[in-house]
Amino acid sequence: MELRDKIDQLTKELEKLKEHYLNNEKPENKKDREFFIFVKEQTTPVYQLIQDWEVEATAFVKQRKVRVHPQQVVSTSENLELLLMHSYYIDVKKKRYMELYKSIHYVFDLLLNDLESD
Structure with missing residues (x-):
């Protein structure tokens, strides 16, 4: 998978994560084993994609x-x-969350522009 494809895929994941953050409540118990397993299952493929993206x-x-x-x-x-x-633990204020979100998109946009001009 090319860098552009990884950026596109991560961008789609970011949108899903943002929706999850905005539309869900904090977990009742952050130390709940079932919740941990759920989060791990949901995030493992995304973590791998992040690592692959970083290398490339x-x-x-x-x-x-x-x-x-x-x-x-x-x-x-x-x-x-x-x-x-x-996005899953919902343990940060919306302002901070959106700062991270926008920062990521900023770097993605710069990389996509550089890929276009390459």
Whole structure:
């Protein structure tokens, strides 16, 4: 899968996560084993996609003159992971959640623009 495809897939996942965050309540008990298993099942494929994206994005950024710095790729990967967990545990204010969300989209847009001009 190419970098562009991974960005598209992660963008779709972000939309699903945002919907989940906005339309669900906090879990009653964050230490509930069943809830943990549910979250793990839901997030494992997304975590793998994030890791794959980070490797490919880092390689792309290092080999070309682009507007994204390698540290931004690392930070975006970390933000994706944070957003993933916050979407299920709903343990952060909406303002902070949307800051992470917009930051991720900003880097994705820069990468997509650089891919287009490549």
